[in-house]
Amino acid sequence: MIGTAEASVFKKEGTPDEQRANIRKVSDQALAELYKAQPSAKAHIQKAAGYAVFSNFGMKILVAGGGSGRGIVIDNKTKKETFMKMAEVQAGLGFGVKNFRLVWVFEKKSDLDRFVNSGWELGAQTTPSAKVAGQGAGALAGAVSVTPGVWLYQLTDAGLALELTAKGTRYCKDDALN
Numbered sequence: 001m002i003g004t005a006e007a008s009v010f011k012k013e014g015t016p017d018e019q020r021a022n023i024r025k026v027s028d029q030a031l032a033e034l035y036k037a038q039p040s041a042k043a044h045i046q047k048a049a050g051y052a053v054f055s056n057f058g059m060k061i062l063v064a065g066g067g068s069g070r071g072i073v074i075d076n077k078t079k080k081e082t083f084m085k086m087a088e089v090q091a092g093l094g095f096g097v098k099n100f101r102l103v104w105v106f107e108k109k110s111d112l113d114r115f116v117n118s119g120w121e122l123g124a125q126t127t128p129s130a131k132v133a134g135q136g137a138g139a140l141a142g143a144v145s146v147t148p149g150v151w152l153y154q155l156t157d158a159g160l161a162l163e164l165t166a167k168g169t170r171y172c173k174d175d176a177l178n
Contacts, residue, residue, distance in 0.1 A: 016177055023083060023177075027053035027072050030101040033155055038142040041153065045105055050075045050112040052104040054086055054171075070174065071102070073116050077109075082116045083177035087170050100156045107149035115150075119172040 014022075030053050035042045045051050054071030073082040106112035114120075143151040 020081075020083060020177055023070055023072050024081075026055045026101075030055060030103060030155060033101070034103055034153055037155070038153070041103075041105075041142065044151075045103070046076065048076060048105045048107050049109040050077075050106050052084070052102075052106075052115065052171075054084070054102045054104075056086060056100055056102065056169075071171075073104075073112070075109075075112060083174045084116070084171055085174045086172075100154055103153040103155070104146075105143065105151040105153075107151075111147070111150050115171065116173065119170060 031045075050073060052071055052073040054069050056069035069086045071084050071086065073084060074080070075082075104115070106115065143153045146152050
C-alpha cells in the first residue's frame with residue numbers, strides 16, 4: 001500500500017526525465033507552501049549553502065510502521081541537483097497514515113556534501129523536544145535544529161509542524177535518477 005501511495009505522489013512510472021520533472025514539481029510546491037507559512041524561510045534558504053526537499057508517505061499500524069519518499073538536493077552555488085530517496089522505520093504504539101514534506105537547510109557546504117555523498121540517518125538525536133528555531137540569534141523561525149548549521153522544516157497537511165516526527169529515516173542518492 002505504501003508503494004501505491006508513493007507512486008501517486010511521485011509517479012515512479014515513466015522515464016527518468018519524467019520522474020525527475022515530477023520530483024522538481026513536488027519540490028517547488030513544498031517550497032511555495034513553506035514560504036506561505038513562514039515567509040522568512042525564503043531568504044534563509046537562498047543564503048544557505050544548499051537545501052533539500054523531500055516528500056514522504058508513511059503508515060503506522062499498531063506497533064510497526066514505515067514510509068518512503070523521494071526528493072532533490074540543490075547546491076545554491078553550483079545549482080547542481082542531486083536526486084535522493086528516503087526510507088523510514090517506526091516502532092511504538094499507534095495507527096495512522098501521514099503525508100509530509102521535509103525541507104532541509106544546510107548553512108555549510110561540508111554538511112550539504114556529507115548529506116549528498118554519505119546519506120543521513122535521522123534518529124533519536126532529533127525529537128520533539130529539539131531546539132526550535134527562534135530561540136537564538138540567526139535561527140530559522142519554524143525550523144528544528146538537527147545539528148549546528150543544519151535545520152529542518154516539516155510541513156504537514158495542517159501546515160508547518162513545530163516538532164519532528166521523522167525518526168529512523170535514512171537518506172541516500174537515487175542511483176536510478178542521477
